Amino acid sequence: xxxxxxxxxxxxxxxxxxxxxxxxxxxxxxxxxxxxxxxxxxxxxxxxxxxxxxxxxxxxxxxxxxxxxxxxxxxxxxxxxxxxxxxxxxxxxxxxxxxxxxxxxxxxxxxxxxxxxxxxxxxx
Numbered sequence: 063x064x065x066x067x068x069x070x071x072x073x074x075x076x077x078x079x080x081x082x083x084x085x086x087x088x089x090x091x092x093x094x095x096x097x098x099x100x101x102x103x104x105x106x107x108x109x110x111x112x113x114x115x116x117x118x119x120x121x122x123x124x125x126x127x128x129x130x131x132x133x134x135x136x137x138x139x140x141x142x143x144x145x146x147x148x149x150x151x152x153x154x155x156x157x158x159x160x161x162x163x164x165x166x167x168x169x170x171x172x173x174x175x176x177x178x179x180x181x182x183x184x185x186x
Contacts, residue, residue: 094174094175097174097175098173098174098175098176099173099174100174101173101174101176102173103171103172103173103178104171104172104173105169105170105171106144106169106170107144107145107167107168107169107170108142108143108144108167108168108169108170108180109142109143109165109166109167109186110140110141110142110162110163110164110165110166110167110180111141111142111143111149111164112140112141112164113138113139113140113141113159113162113164114138114139114141115136115137115138115139115159116136116137116139117134117135117136118134118135118136118137119132119133119134120132120133120134120135136156137153138153138154138155138156138158138159139151139152139153139154140152140154140158140159140162140177140180142170142180150172152172152175152176152177153175153177154177158177158179158180162180163185165185165186166180166182166184166185166186167182167183167184167185167186168180168181168182168183168184169181169183
């Protein structure tokens with residue numbers, strides 16, 4: 063009887079923890095989206111100083127006794143430096159990532175933490 067009660071307590075704790083993490087993540091995402099929408103669109107001179115990727119692997123199961131499959135997703139980032147020396151890392155699309163080259167100098171357009179574009183003027 064005691065172990066069944068302990069199991070129920072643990073089940074609900076884990077359940078509410080998972081739901082809590084989901085809610086916090088959703089609220090953070092909505093807050094960032096809202097802050098970006100209320101930020102001014104800025105176009106400033108900047109230099110591409112570095113690029114990076116983040117590859118996530120996901121293993122999917124297809125029931126008992128079935129072989130699953132693995133998928134990957136890649137997130138692309140570029141870091142821009144302004145004349146003041148300040149830097150900003152922004153999430154960019156794969157296509158934009160491929161077009162940016164470290165050392166490119168041009169005009170960066172962004173809104174809050176949202177990358178909107180980069181027009182290269184020349185390469186350093």
